[in-house]
Amino acid sequence: MTFDQLKSVLVSSAQEAGLKEYEVYYMEDSSLSASTLGKELDNVSSSTGGGISFRCVVNGKMGYASTEVMDEDSMKQLVRSAMENASYIESEDPAIIFKGSDSYPEYEREAFELPAVSELRDTALEISARVFDSEKTLPEGVEVDNASSAAAFAYQTKVSLFNSYGLDLSNSYGMTRVYAEAVLKKGEEKQGAYDLALVKNGQYPSRIIEKSVKRALEKIGPSLVPSGNYNIIFDANCFKNILGTYMGVFSAKQAALGLSKLAGKEGQKIAVDFLSIVDDPMYVDNPAKTPFDGEGVATYRKYVVEKGVLKTLLYDQATAQKAGKKSTGNGKRPGYNSPVSIGPYTVIVEPGNITLEEMMKKAGSGIFVNMMKGFHAGADPVSGDFSIESAGLLFEDGKFTKPVHSFTLAGNFFDLLNQIDAISDTLDFEPSGLSSMACPEVLVMNMPVAGK
Amino acid sequence: MLLEKVLLEEVLAKASSTGADFAEVFAERTRRNTVSYLDKKIDKISDGVYTGVGIRAFLGTRTAYASTTDLSRSGLLRCAQDVADAIGTIPSDVSVCLTGHVFPNIHEIAVLTNDVPLKNRISVLKAGCEAALAHDALISQVSGSLLGVDRTFLIANTEGLYTQDRVVRTRMAISAVATLKDEKQSGFFGPGGCMGMEFFDTHKPEEIGTVAASQAITNLRADYIKAGQMTVAIENGFGGVIFHEACGHSLEATSVGIGASQMCGKLGQKIANEKVSAVDDGTIPNAWGSQNIDDEGLKTTRNLLIENGILKNYMIDRLGSRRLNMPRTGCGRREDYSFEPTSRMTNTFILNGPDKNEDIIKSIEYGLYCKAMGGGSVDPMTGAFNFAVQEGYLIRNGEVCEPVRGASLIGTGSQILQDIDMVGQNLGRGQGMCGSASGSIPTDVGQPLIRVSKITVGGR
Numbered sequence: 001m002t003f004d005q006l007k008s009v010l011v012s013s014a015q016e017a018g019l020k021e022y023e024v025y026y027m028e029d030s031s032l033s034a035s036t037l038g039k040e041l042d043n044v045s046s047s048t049g050g051g052i053s054f055r056c057v058v059n060g061k062m063g064y065a066s067t068e069v070m071d072e073d074s075m076k077q078l079v080r081s082a083m084e085n086a087s088y089i090e091s092e093d094p095a096i097i098f099k100g101s102d103s104y105p106e107y108e109r110e111a112f113e114l115p116a117v118s119e120l121r122d123t124a125l126e127i128s129a130r131v132f133d134s135e136k137t138l139p140e141g142v143e144v145d146n147a148s149s150a151a152a153f154a155y156q157t158k159v160s161l162f163n164s165y166g167l168d169l170s171n172s173y174g175m176t177r178v179y180a181e182a183v184l185k186k187g188e189e190k191q192g193a194y195d196l197a198l199v200k201n202g203q204y205p206s207r208i209i210e211k212s213v214k215r216a217l218e219k220i221g222p223s224l225v226p227s228g229n230y231n232i233i234f235d236a237n238c239f240k241n242i243l244g245t246y247m248g249v250f251s252a253k254q255a256a257l258g259l260s261k262l263a264g265k266e267g268q269k270i271a272v273d274f275l276s277i278v279d280d281p282m283y284v285d286n287p288a289k290t291p292f293d294g295e296g297v298a299t300y301r302k303y304v305v306e307k308g309v310l311k312t313l314l315y316d317q318a319t320a321q322k323a324g325k326k327s328t329g330n331g332k333r334p335g336y337n338s339p340v341s342i343g344p345y346t347v348i349v350e351p352g353n354i355t356l357e358e359m360m361k362k363a364g365s366g367i368f369v370n371m372m373k374g375f376h377a378g379a380d381p382v383s384g385d386f387s388i389e390s391a392g393l394l395f396e397d398g399k400f401t402k403p404v405h406s407f408t409l410a411g412n413f414f415d416l417l418n419q420i421d422a423i424s425d426t427l428d429f430e431p432s433g434l435s436s437m438a439c440p441e442v443l444v445m446n447m448p449v450a451g452k
Numbered sequence: 453m454l455l456e457k458v459l460l461e462e463v464l465a466k467a468s469s470t471g472a473d474f475a476e477v478f479a480e481r482t483r484r485n486t487v488s489y490l491d492k493k494i495d496k497i498s499d500g501v502y503t504g505v506g507i508r509a510f511l512g513t514r515t516a517y518a519s520t521t522d523l524s525r526s527g528l529l530r531c532a533q534d535v536a537d538a539i540g541t542i543p544s545d546v547s548v549c550l551t552g553h554v555f556p557n558i559h560e561i562a563v564l565t566n567d568v569p570l571k572n573r574i575s576v577l578k579a580g581c582e583a584a585l586a587h588d589a590l591i592s593q594v595s596g597s598l599l600g601v602d603r604t605f606l607i608a609n610t611e612g613l614y615t616q617d618r619v620v621r622t623r624m625a626i627s628a629v630a631t632l633k634d635e636k637q638s639g640f641f642g643p644g645g646c647m648g649m650e651f652f653d654t655h656k657p658e659e660i661g662t663v664a665a666s667q668a669i670t671n672l673r674a675d676y677i678k679a680g681q682m683t684v685a686i687e688n689g690f691g692g693v694i695f696h697e698a699c700g701h702s703l704e705a706t707s708v709g710i711g712a713s714q715m716c717g718k719l720g721q722k723i724a725n726e727k728v729s730a731v732d733d734g735t736i737p738n739a740w741g742s743q744n745i746d747d748e749g750l751k752t753t754r755n756l757l758i759e760n761g762i763l764k765n766y767m768i769d770r771l772g773s774r775r776l777n778m779p780r781t782g783c784g785r786r787e788d789y790s791f792e793p794t795s796r797m798t799n800t801f802i803l804n805g806p807d808k809n810e811d812i813i814k815s816i817e818y819g820l821y822c823k824a825m826g827g828g829s830v831d832p833m834t835g836a837f838n839f840a841v842q843e844g845y846l847i848r849n850g851e852v853c854e855p856v857r858g859a860s861l862i863g864t865g866s867q868i869l870q871d872i873d874m875v876g877q878n879l880g881r882g883q884g885m886c887g888s889a890s891g892s893i894p895t896d897v898g899q900p901l902i903r904v905s906k907i908t909v910g911g912r
Contacts, residue, residue, distance in 0.1 A: 043514070043515045044517075045516070048520045049519065068501060085570075090495075117537070147712040373838065374839065377826045378838060387840070391836075408911075451908065
């Protein structure tokens with residue numbers, strides 16, 4: 001059955017059941033990928049799928065149900081399940097089906113079609129060959145290992161939202177990306193590093209090969225650092241990880257539940273005055289844009305933090321109504337089956353005006369941290385405390401000296417916002433989907449490190 | 453059966469029509485229902501039906517995979533054609549003859565969770581969450597969920613296998629937040645099993661809520677731990693996450709088979725202290741990580757990984773078996789039909805050892821006692837791992853003293869396995885979700901109380 005046919009079954013079932021307010025949310029995904037292992041093609045994959053969800057208001061409460069089975073019986077069952085689920089909801093959050101915004105952002109949609117599998121396969125093989133080819137640039141005794149890999153992958157997502165007020169919106173986006181992972185071997189030691197990039201106009205940037213090889217090489221022969229306090233420069237990816245882990249504290253719902261320390265702090269200074277954080281659902285460099293959120297509210301670019309001041313929390317319809325405000329267009333539905341939850345789109349930390357080199361000089365000595373992992377475990381989203389396994393490069397007098405690993409970096413996110421000493425002038429952005437991040441490097445002096 | 457034999461024979465023949473030496477169809481229909489509690493109320497109920505098929509083909513160790521939610525004949529044949537186009541170019545006429553096979557069910561279910569009326573499930577969830585709220589006046593927020601999964605999956609392949617199995621899982625997870633002035637600390641407990649609602653006969657909801665709440669209260673009263681290297685005692689149950697991260701992932705054929713694991717080529721060698729023996733056991737009746745058969749249609753096994761410190765085996769899926777030229781171990785797993793299966797853990801744990809638990813604590817002059825652990829992660833190539841301490845206490849002069857917070861433990865697997873120098877006798881398991889290449893899957897971790905002679909404790 002087509003989406004229009006499914007929609008008409010849902011609408012007539014909803015009307016028969018006497019529902020006044022309801023909404024249909026539909027997502028369709030297709031993806032393709034080709035990957036190599038060593039110099040050989042390893043895997044080719046494709047997927048098509050999607051699902052439909054129905055939500056409705058019964059006695060002021062919202063009920064949801066979803067399915068991947070696209071037939072008439074399933075649609076009828078969907079309406080029955082959503083109604084039953086609504087009847088057990090006790091939350092006093094307003095249940096809102098939205099009539100629509102006055103206007104939606106207009107933009108030129110980039111036409112995107114999934115490439116042919118053969119194109120992805122050739123690209124992955126080419127990247128792989130170039131990773132192996134870079135062996136000639138490596139110091140003696142270092143070779144490219146057969147665990148090195150490369151991939152090219154593409155996806156396309158279509159979203160449709162239709163509700164009982166006649167709001168009928170649709171959006172689509174897609175992108176092709178490439179991946180290179182260089183694994184280098186020196187004696188018994190193996191070190192790997194990867195990089196990802198967007199394919200634009202059929203071209204991928206050579207830097208993914210250079211960067212993955214360079215980073216893997218830099219990791220060879222790491223030492224342990226003595227425990228103590230160090231000046232830390234977070235590379236862009238590490239700062240993205242930290243900020244991404246804690247973006248939930250900007251949710252008005254978390255604040256209302258007493259789960260964010262930013263509750264009641266709108267308009268107040270929460271960070272150093274040279275930190276600004278923007279949420280931009282239509283970020284020009286991101287092929288995944290959305291003019292409306294998961295509730296059909298028009299999206300827009302906004303400062304979340306501007307010059308250290310918390311300008312706004314992020315709101316969906318329910319939290320906005322309770323707070324006497326307007327939704328910020330952040331009621332997201334990451335999957336067709338996800339209920340509305342508050343979240344940002346493309347998050348941009350505005351760059352500063354100091355180069356990485358100047359930053360290293362300013363710090364004197366310290367650690368350039370370029371790997372942090374285990375945020376799901378080592379970072380507490382409520383207290384803001386974190387203690388994270390990290391690795392990176394020691395620097396002194398403005399120069400990198402040697403790789404270090406197996407240490408933890410500890411701090412508290414809310415304190416960190418006020419401890420930033422400098423933000424670099426280079427913005428690093430690699431789109432991954434609607435939720436992406438752009439960050440510069442960030443210097444924080446005197447952070448506790450646990451090593452040997 | 454989810455799909456007819458005759459149709460699957462046609463689909464498998466199509467997938468093999470360009471020279472593949474093996475093809476497989478995995479079809480699934482899953483109902484997943486979650487009731488969520490937040491802020492003293494039932495907040496959300498999600499109810500979803502997931503269905504689709506994943507088809508894969510092998511040519512040596514090269515693989516092709518395609519998945520779709522279109523289960524019509526034309527949808528399946530299109531998917532099979534995509535696989536055939538991706539795997540080879542040599543036309544071959546393959547005929548497939550499937551034979552039905554029924555594996556015994558060792559996970560009896562008494563009451564299907566999703567069949568229990570919503571109002572009854574809600575009262576069970578509320579009992580847990582309300583117990584957490586009532587535990588202490590400083591508990592400021594409680595969230596909880598009751599998950600019921602009912603998953604039926606079918607596997608057919610060009611070796612003639614045609615089988616179907618059903619897995620039912622139930623889990624309650626409760627988070628509690630304690631607040632004192634500007635300070636907020638949290639606690640979590642989330643046990644589950646390959647069971648229906650009878651799970652709560654042996655796991656009282658009130659106890660689940662109380663564990664989460666008391667952890668939050670303990671952390672609220674704790675000071676930050678001072679970072680450094682020290683001796684650590686890690687309690688049983690979810691404490692086994694140390695083995696899962698420090699060693700388990702590095703024993704998966706996914707990384708061993710491509711030379712990207714610290715454990716490559718070490719079979720028969722001493723990789724751990726002789727007190728350490730460990731298994732991956734997917735056959736434990738009604739355990740969270742158990743299945744009758746894996747997602748490749750092989751009966752699950754009890755796989756002895758380490759015996760008295762000696763590496764005995766890896767965890768091997770079908771592709772890993774080709775890469776390593778070793779037999780499969782019944783551990784090919786995936787989150788759902790959209791993922792290609794790979795070697796994964798089921799219920800993985802360190803076995804009881806020779807030491808008395810009280811001797812382990814007494815032996816530590818100054819160190820950390822980890823009563824409850826959070827999640828972690830690892831880079832299998834280097835073995836560098838991390839995990840979080842959810843509830844920890846300082847040990848002084850052989851006695852457990854005041855609580856400490858903010859600790860995480862890091863190290864490298866090969867080193868830490870040698871440094872597990874005392875192994876106690878209270879083996880217990882804990883439940884978690886493990887994320888890797890083939891998605892997020894339920895796994896048990898476990899161990900008795902153990903002592904690690906030296907490990908880096910991250911903190912302030």
